[in-house]
Amino acid sequence: MVAPAVPEITEEVLHDSIDARTESLLALRELGPPDLVHLLKQPVRNPGKQLGVYHHVTGVDASSSASLAAYINTLTYKEFGQSATTKTVEGTYCCYNAFSRVDMRVHAPFPGSVESYCVDERGEKRKATEELWLETYLCSVLRAYSYADDGTGDTIRKIMGVRRFNPVTNTETEHRFLSAAEQLFFRGWQLGSDSVVQVPNVVSNHLTTGLLKYFQTTGRYASGINLFEKLRSQNPEVASLLSKVLFMGNEEVEGVRILHEALKDSPMDYVMLDTQAEFLMKKAETATTPEQKEERLRMALGCADRSTIAAPSEFGTWARLAQVYVAMEDWENALTILNSCPMFTYQDKDAPLMPEPKDVNLPTLPETRLDEIDSEPESRYHEQVDPSLLNLRAAAYRGTFKQAYSILTEMTAKIGWDQLLKIRSNVFVMEDEYRSEKQETAQQAYPAKRNASTDALRGTPDPTANGNVAVSQASDDEDEDDAEKDTDGDSIAQTLVTNGKPDELERPSGAVDPDEAKKEAENGVEDHFSRLNNKRLCERWLDSLFMVLYEDLRVYTIWRTQMAQYRAQSMQYKKSAEEWEILGTLAERLQHLDEAVEAYRACLGMRFSPKALSGILKVFELNKNTRETVAATIRLVTWQYRWYSEFSPELLHTIRMLIEDEGAVKVRSIIQATNLPQNVLDLTHHYAALCATFRSSGTDG
Structure with missing residues (x-):
């Protein structure tokens, strides 16, 4: 199997990338960034001049200094981009050990002997022991799986020029x-x-x-x-x-x-x-x-x-x-x-922080050439996108906020927006009723000192069990901006289809601010809210989620309403490919799969999009559409390989499940019968061969 091409990022200053990696070691919190491979080159015609190039990589065997030196050695025999006119003088491989929090490094001069050592968080050199190599190897495998792309291309686009290999073959x-x-x-x-x-x-x-x-x-x-x-x-x-x-x-x-x-x-x-x-x-x-x-x-x-x-x-x-x-x-x-739910600030995967490069060379292998994929990068740059689609905040949710939002959208998909708002007002203290009740009882006096916070929270779990301490910090860190409800003239969408009936899309009224209620209680304000005794205070982050959900539903409703109007008049509804992709993810987020597929297909009709094709692939798998699943997987595997990734756990899983359901012979036949170049088909055959190596269910022998 041919290896992916080697991207080359040229440094402005020699060894800048290695210095930047050393400086970032103290800030690493997760498994560490992808491995860094730095090559020092000199032009054949000008030996006095030196050039520093680098790329990132995951999945390389990091069990010893010899295996990393072997990887560097393979690069010296390849000729991509500038390599035809330059020769490699030395190479350095950096691989992070998250157990001991050191960066393992192998320095290989040509010619010369290999040197291995590690650098700690203070930038000091230490001896590389067998125990450290064992830890480094395990971290390397975990990174390869954790930082692999899921098929959508989102992970690939985060870091430029990363070669991804399968660590367990x-x-x-x-x-x-x-x-x-x-x-x-x-x-x-x-x-x-x-x-x-x-x-x-x-x-x-x-x-x-x-x-x-x-x-x-x-x-x-x-x-x-x-x-x-x-x-x-x-x-x-x-x-x-x-x-x-x-x-x-x-x-x-x-x-x-x-x-x-x-x-x-x-x-x-x-x-x-x-x-x-x-x-x-x-x-x-x-x-x-x-x-x-x-x-x-x-x-x-x-x-x-x-x-x-x-x-x-x-x-x-x-x-x-x-x-x-x-x-x-x-x-x-x-x-x-x-x-x-206690909410936590999202901790993203460690990513390399590199200085601005002098030059970037992202070569393409002939084996990955496919017209519909090759035209993708150019067309993306010229697409117009409606600002309202770019500002949907739910698309940026990660971690606990993303999961909580998913639960909220599941409820909305099952009972509708209006019913969800009714339940919300039944459960939580709304601002209007809080003010109204407060005014009614302002003239009354009570012997016992009570407060809105404790009354409103009567019957809920213990505050510590409720996760309020964790919520307050997460709210401040992650959702402070979201909590500010934008009440400026947002136009309410005309109709929202719920269970087949058009209903008015109501903007959610504000829940009482728990901080304000507690502050009034601390200031000694004595209120007795008889009607609110069994209601809770809505956390700021959840109140914000309702506003974000409203924005999603508003844009979705306008889209579906306009689509219906255009169809009724036999007119074509026009959007750019990028806009169709965003609408597809919006519909998928709101758990309207049929509408998501419709948008994704419209996007793919205009240009290739791994996100759109990956979204459709989920539905193909769900509906057991074998041929469509194979066709989509071939294109996604090719796109991944085009961007230096020969390994995606999700795509390997898709192939394995196809083989389990249909048998290896049938799947290989369907792949081979696809009307695409043989070099492209071979990339997907490689995934099928992995299943045979692991003797997966449905493979021969």
């Missing part, structure tokens, strides 16, 4: 990966965790997330079961991970048995309780009768409720409980629990 490299994971497993919490986890622990961290993603991508469940069985003997908490892999491999009875036994010993392990709740919710979706569904959701409710008691400061436990209430169609409780 056969059973031998799998053994090395799982052996390293086993040795360092109980230090995994040191790596941190996803942004929705407040406190990393033994079973919730970047290492366990990477392991579960690997098993899900490759289908190597037996290897995962074997690993977690060994680790469970050392720590019973690992039972939650073991059961998750068993559920992935459809060994549900064994998974339930292990969870049941483990919870006898640790009845308040929140990860096990959450795993149980998640499993029961999935079983409720496949229930054959309403009674069976109700029973399974009732059991899921018990598990989810107890997990919030076991881990009151974790977002995931409260979000799961809210999801259970949504599935039970208990809307008031769903909104109440959503309001209780």
Whole structure:
């Protein structure tokens, strides 16, 4: 299999990129940035002049200095861009070790001997030991999975010039990966965790997330079961991970048995309780009768409720409980629990901070040439986009805010916007009723000192369990701007189609500011709100989410209304490709899949878009459209390879599931029968060959 092309970013000042990486080490908080490869070159005709070029890479074997030096060596024999007129004098490979928080470096002069060392956060050199190389290797594999693109191209566009390789290509490299994971497993919490986890622990961290993603991508469940069985003997908490892999491999009875036994010993392990709740919710979706569904959701409710008691400061436990209430169609409780979620400031993946380059060379391999893909970059630059589409704030949500918004949009999709507003006013204290009640009772005096905050919150969980402390900080950091409700003349959209009937899209009224209510209470204002005793104060971040949801629905409604009007008049509704792509993501965000596909198709009719094609691919997979799935996957694999990525876990998973459902022979035949150049088809055959190497279900032999 041909390797992706090598991008070259030329430095303005020699070794600028390495110096910038060294300076950024102290600020790293996650798994670290992609590996940096720096080459020092000199023109063949002018040996006195030197040139510094670099690129980034993930998935290279970082188990030793020899393997990294070997990668540098492969670059010296390739001739891309300036390489034809220059020769490499030396190379430096930098790979971050997130366990010990050092940057492992290999310096390879040509000719000369290889030097390996590490640089700590203070920029000081240290000796590279075998233990440090083991940690570095494991971090490298986890980065390759964590920082891989999901097919949409969003990750690829974040950092320029990154080559992405598959770190585990056969059973031998799998053994090395799982052996390293086993040795360092109980230090995994040191790596941190996803942004929705407040406190990393033994079973919730970047290492366990990477392991579960690997098993899900490759289908190597037996290897995962074997690993977690060994680790469970050392720590019973690992039972939650073991059961998750068993559920992935459809060994549900064994998974339930292990969870049941483990919870006898640790009845308040929140990860096990959450795993149980998640499993029961999935079983409720496949229930054959309403009674069976109700029973399974009732059991899921018990598990989810107890997990919030076991881990009151974790977002995931409260979000799961809210999801259970949504599935039970208990809307008031769903909104109440959503309001209780502790929100965290989103911590993005570490990205390299490089100085402005002198020159950028992004070559293309002949193997990736496909006309519809090659025309994509040029056409993007000339597209006009309506400002109202660019300013949709929900598109920028990440982490806990994105998940909370998803729960809110699910409720809206099921019951409609008007009904959601009614439930909101039933659950929370609205500003108008707060002012009205305050005026009515202003002349009354009471012997007992009470305040709006405690009255309004009567009946809610304990404030610390409610996550208010975490919310206040997250609100200030992440949602301060969103909390300011823009009440300037926003035109209300004409109609909103809810359950087939057009209704007026009402702008949400403001909930009372909890800070203001508490401040008045602290100042000794004595109010008695008899009608508000059973209502809650809506957190600022959730109040903001309602305003953001309104903006999404307003733009969506205008779009659908205009589309209907144009069709009624047999006129073409025109938008640029970029606008269609944004409308597609908007519809998908609001959980209107048919409308999302319609917008994505309109975008693809004008130019290639990995985001649009990836959105359609999800629907193809859902509907088991094999040929359409294959056609979309081939194009996405080619686009990824065009931008130096030979590995996407999501696309590998898609191919694996196709083979599992249809068989390898049929899938290979469909790929080969596609009317595209052979060099393009070979890229997707490579993914299918990986499945055969791992002996996935449906492959020959």
